[in-house]
Amino acid sequence: MKKLVNDPENVVEEMIDGYAKAHSDYIKRLEANDRALVTARPKDEGKVSILVGGGSGHEPAFMGYVGEGMADGVAIGNIFSSPPPAPILEVTKAVDNGSGVVYLYGNYAGDVMNFSMAAEMAEMEDIDVEMVVASDDVASAPKEEKEKRRGIAGEFFVYKMAGAAADFGYNLKEVAEIARKTNEYTRSMGVGLSPCSLPQTGEPSFELNDNEIEYGLGHHGEPGIKKAPLESADRIADQLLDEIYKDMTLKEGEDVAVLVNGLGSTPRMELYTMFRRVEQSLKEKGINIYRSYVGDYITSLEMGGCSITLTKLDDKMKKMVDYPVDCPMFVQK
Structure with a gap:
């Protein structure tokens, strides 16, 4: 498993350094902590701020979503590891406009612990914080x-809605409530085709036989719900959708946003083939696709596979999903 790295122990720092230099018109590093990045663009006074974060290796998440219409800052951890409280706190202090900060992160033990500690430290600095934990992966618990x-690719929609709500002028509790509602209306499930490897080890994160896939695999290689022989794209999409349909209430005539998310090494050809079946399935059920996204939005290094995410939309959420965004790794006009 070949990688373009120097010293594997410095891969995160060198990535962040390259990212900040490549996108200096969008983002800047804080001198107080080199794992803390904030927007370089002017911000509206009094606007609620959005802070995202998590482990490295999921690019474009999480730093790729700092920009206009989405997050105001990001705290970055080691590969597949939560950022510690220190960079979270530094970002919090840098982005707060006096109206408070909403923390958005996935439901992983390290993230829950460290973001909670940072929130307590922020309160000692007289900064109001609301925390919203993404938990969209239907395979990870009944x-x-x-x-x-776990929070997986559905976190993207939580960021999208919260960023728009903040720009619309919602207060701290209202922005957090929109983020929680989005999480409640979102379901995802993924399939793994091939493992990734950490730069420090060079070893595969899990093992599959040559003609084997794994349903419900986590973004860090956590075990899924079953291993099975490789089938057609349509059959795989149907099995992912069946689990999502069983878990969420969708009625004929309702609207959804769809994300077919690549895990790092799956070609767009295959992702669009998956989306084709998702569109057919939803049409058969009388469900309308209001917005669709296909590509690498939350990855797992070079893992092969994808996930499907559905988010049910009401009229207010439609305005938020339509809201324009300008980030280094995601632009929506």
């Missing part, structure tokens, strides 16, 4: 234990 589920 519906009655949804609070235990």
Whole structure:
């Protein structure tokens, strides 16, 4: 598993350094902590700020979503590891406009612990913080234990809606409530085709036989719900959608946003083939696709595979998903 790296122990710092230099018109590093990045664009006074974060290796998440219409800052951890409280706090102090900061992150033990610690430290600095935890992965826990589920690609829609709500002038609690509602209306499930490898080890993150795939695999290589022989794209899409349909209430005539997300090494050809079947399936059920996204939005290094995400939309959420965005790795006009 070949990689373009120098010292594997410095890969995160060198990535951040390159990113900040490549996109200096969008983003800047904070001198207080080199894992803390904030927007370089002017901000509206009094606007609620959005802070995202998580482990490296998921690019364009999370730093790729700092920009106009989405996040105001990001705290970056080691590969597949939560950022510690220090960079989270530094970003919080830098982006707060006096109206508070909303933390958005996935439901992983390290993230929950470190973002909670940072929120307590921010309160000591007289900064109001709301925290919203993404938990969209239907494969990671049963519906009655949804609070235990991982956050995967559906986090993208949480960022999208929260960023728009903040720009619309919603207050701190209202922005957080929009983010929680989006998470509640979002379901995802993925399939793994091939593993990734960490630069420090060079070893595969999991093992599959040559003609084998794994349904429900996590973004860090966490075990899924079953291994199975490789089938057609349509059959794989149907199995992912069946699990999502069983878990969320969708009625004929309702609108959804769809994300077919690549995990790092899956060609767009295959992702669009998957989306083709998603569109057919939803049409058969009388569900309208209001917005669609296909590509690498939250990855797992060079893992092969993809995930499907559906987010149910009401009229207010449609305005938020339509809101323009200008980030280094995501632009929507």
